Amino acid sequence: MTTNHKLDVPGARLHYEVRGAGPLLLVMGSPMDAGAFASLADTLATDHTVVTHDPRGISNSTLDDPEQDSTPDLRADDVAAMLDALHAESADVFGTSGGAVTGLALVARHPDRVRTLVAHEPPLLELLPDAAERRAHVDDIIETFHRDGLEAAWMKFMEGAGFENDDEGAPAAAPEEPSLQDLANSARFFAHELRDTTRYVPDISALKSSTTRIVVGIGVASGNLSTYPTSVALAELLGVQPVDFPGDHGGFLEQPAEFAEALRKALTG
DSSP: OEEEEEEEETTEEEEEEEEEOSSEEEEEOSSOOGGGGHHHHHHHTTTSEEEEEEOTTSTTOEESSTTOOOOHHHHHHHHHHHHHHTTOSOEEEEEETHHHHHHHHHHHHSTTSEEEEEEESOOOGGGSTTHHHHHHHHHHHHHHHHHHOHHHHHHHHHHHHTOOTTOOOSTTOOOSSOOHHHHHHHHHIIIIIHHHHHTOOOOHHHHHHSSOEEEEEEETTOTTSTHHHHHHHHHHHHTOOOEEESSSTTHHHHOHHHHHHHHHHHHHO
């Protein structure tokens, strides 16, 4: 059984879902909402209490100011507030894509709240040797969105990230027949989230000095994606070996059962 909850946080009202029983595990993306993780969460809920949520400004999590940018630090504070609402001192966290960046910010800002963080393919473009070029490309994507609309922006995003036309693993892959909510989420991603997420620079010193065990996950089929070198760079800075996960950037969508098993192994170390 899944229960739905609302939580007021500064500047927003968050929607989150709880299912299962057992050790607390937070599963998150950004901009992906709770619905994107339903199959994975159902599988994990056989032996975990799984919490998923809509990041601020996405789907059912509303904002006081719709023009507010979504930063990793803001999202991390939202997750800490959810832990408070759950009366949980700490939890394991799985974050993918922008959700992995949220997880890194959570460990840096709230170092005692995360037992194990599995950071799956965080798009930390600032860690790459060609960061300036990557930054300019992100700016061009955002300008394209404002000038030419969602379809043109998605095409540039997918090309720059290394996805093929038929890949489903983009952080907010647009469905063939998007709903009004899908369109709104995509627009928010380009206008208020993409820049701050990709320009986040993790506090490596804070991460290494925390009590949190950090696992960097990479999809076995992600070798051509921009999140492959960003994940490798993060692992090197942390002094850990990356852990393989099924599929590519969206492996949890394509192979939820296999992905859940890999995640269980990563959490138990």
